[in-house]
Amino acid sequence: MNGEPDRLTCQTHATDAVAPGTAERTFDVLVVGGGPAGLAAAAAAAEAGVRVGIADDNPRLGGQIWRGDSTLAGHGLPGLVVHLPSTRIVGQLGRGRLLAEMAGGVAVLSYARLVLATGARELFLPFPGWTLPNVLGAGGLQALVKCGLAIDGKRVIVAGTGPLLLAVASYLKKRGAVIAALVEQAPWARVLKFGLGLFVHGKLGQALSLRWQLRGVKLLHGHWIAAAQGNDRLRSVTLTNGARCWQEPCDYLAVGYGLVPNTELAAHLGCELTPLVRVDERQETTVPGVFCAGEPTGIGGQEKASIEGTIAGRSATGRRADLGREFRQRARAHRFAADLNATFSLRDDLKSLPRDDTIVCRCEDVSWGQLRPFESWRVAKLQTRCGMGPCQGRICGPALAFLCDWQPESVRPPVFPARVETLAAT
Numbered sequence: 001m002n003g004e005p006d007r008l009t010c011q012t013h014a015t016d017a018v019a020p021g022t023a024e025r026t027f028d029v030l031v032v033g034g035g036p037a038g039l040a041a042a043a044a045a046a047e048a049g050v051r052v053g054i055a056d057d058n059p060r061l062g063g064q065i066w067r068g069d070s071t072l073a074g075h076g077l078p079g080l081v082v083h084l085p086s087t088r089i090v091g092q093l094g095r096g097r098l099l100a101e102m103a104g105g106v107a108v109l110s111y112a113r114l115v116l117a118t119g120a121r122e123l124f125l126p127f128p129g130w131t132l133p134n135v136l137g138a139g140g141l142q143a144l145v146k147c148g149l150a151i152d153g154k155r156v157i158v159a160g161t162g163p164l165l166l167a168v169a170s171y172l173k174k175r176g177a178v179i180a181a182l183v184e185q186a187p188w189a190r191v192l193k194f195g196l197g198l199f200v201h202g203k204l205g206q207a208l209s210l211r212w213q214l215r216g217v218k219l220l221h222g223h224w225i226a227a228a229q230g231n232d233r234l235r236s237v238t239l240t241n242g243a244r245c246w247q248e249p250c251d252y253l254a255v256g257y258g259l260v261p262n263t264e265l266a267a268h269l270g271c272e273l274t275p276l277v278r279v280d281e282r283q284e285t286t287v288p289g290v291f292c293a294g295e296p297t298g299i300g301g302q303e304k305a306s307i308e309g310t311i312a313g314r315s316a317t318g319r320r321a322d323l324g325r326e327f328r329q330r331a332r333a334h335r336f337a338a339d340l341n342a343t344f345s346l347r348d349d350l351k352s353l354p355r356d357d358t359i360v361c362r363c364e365d366v367s368w369g370q371l372r373p374f375e376s377w378r379v380a381k382l383q384t385r386c387g388m389g390p391c392q393g394r395i396c397g398p399a400l401a402f403l404c405d406w407q408p409e410s411v412r413p414p415v416f417p418a419r420v421e422t423l424a425a426t
């Protein structure tokens with residue numbers, strides 16, 4: 001791709017036939033993911049007057065951060081962009097064609113250029129009691145409350161690592177929850193240094209505002225959850241700093257150890273991973289015509305996602321000029337991301353939490369004791385079915401990468417569990 005907006009042509013392969021009656025839609029630029037990165041990419045691509053589609057597996061746009069907020073959904077998106085709601089890309093049908101599962105059926109989406117903006121999910125680490133009802137991901141509990149779960153008067157402990165904990169605790173507090181403690185595994189000295197650096201990143205005001213909203217909440221640094229107790233549901237958690245342990249009663253535990261980039265679709269399309277999706281200056285992956293923006297290129301927050309989306313959307317329509325300002329903004333966002341990831345890197349103490357009877361693969365009920373004898377993800381998978389359930393290793397895979405340094409070897413289609421009807425369409 002070079003200089004001026006180029007003529008975008010869809011290249012499809014006649015051999016990738018689909019069942020008669022399967023809907024086919026064609027776009028010059030197709031964006032997968034409707035979070036900040038995808039929205040910015042779609043808006044930037046639409047400036048060139050080409051046919052742009054944006055597919056997201058949620059009914060509404062906004063991604064993880066703006067989910068459910070009708071004032072932010074559709075954020076600056078020009079009317080001519082086609083929104084494909086509740087549309088999940090489950091595989092590739094050949095170059096330039098994706099198989100999509102929609103609420104009402106199956107579709108084939110063809111594109112000349114593709115922008116992957118598939119975001120991230122939470123990292124969960126196993127500890128005794130983590131499968132009890134009311135132990136949830138931090139972002140997961142927030143999403144449930146946004147969807148109507150009543151949290152008023154409930155005692156909640158928010159734990160794990162990273163600034164998402166502050167955002168979640170503040171949101172739950174506003175919704176009436178009693179935040180019994182906010183438990184951050186990173187040591188106080190590191191968090192303080194990061195906090196002081198926020199001035200340079202222009203985010204000090206935002207951080208102070210969050211801290212003010214959490215006034216009165218017990219904030220523990222260098223602490224983590226050692227175990228959760230309860231019978232039918234969660235009743236209390238054991239907190240520790242490595243030297244001493246004690247129990248705190250609570251109704252909910254919202255626990256998240258940072259984010260894991262959703263790179264499976266990029267891997268399936270043949271993009272090189274490092275393990276992040278490798279992109280060039282224009283956000284183009286190693287597969288020509290396939291761009292990537294947001295969390296799959298590196299965890300870094302909404303501003304990084306949005307600016308990378310803008311660059312990807314413009315580049316996808318061949319407009320290379322006038323990106324100097326965006327490149328500078330992206331460099332700033334990357335510096336912030338580097339500080340963020342260094343500050344909230346995970347302590348080794350978390351590796352010793354699972355006991356032999358602690359479930360690691362929740363889909364297939366595989367315990368830590370069953371997994372420990374194996375030396376690789378592949379062998380463990382073959383012997384125990386670990387990672388072979390409905391989530392396809394999305395939860396236990398990253399946990400085992402942290403616990404044992406096991407890396408999944410391949411991504412197989414469909415990248416998400418799909419209906420038989422969807423597979424039959426191919």
Ligand SMILES: Cc1cc2nc3c(=O)[nH]c(=O)nc-3n(C[C@H](O)[C@H](O)[C@H](O)COP(=O)(O)OP(=O)(O)OC[C@H]3O[C@@H](n4cnc5c(N)ncnc54)[C@H](O)[C@@H]3O)c2cc1C
Nearest residue numbers: 033035036037057063064088089119139294295301302305
């Ligand atoms: C659970 C959770 C809660 C969060 N809450 C906050 C918060 O409160 N405040 C905050 O500052 N940051 C929050 N973040 C972080 C925030 O999401 C990121 O910082 C940033 O907004 C990411 O933008 P993005 O566009 O890269 O990805 P996302 O916002 O994650 O958007 C990606 C979208 O792509 C969709 N998608 C993925 N794969 C497919 C596919 N195959 N087919 C179709 N659609 C697909 C996803 O469902 C999602 O809607 C949260 C993250 C998570 C995981």
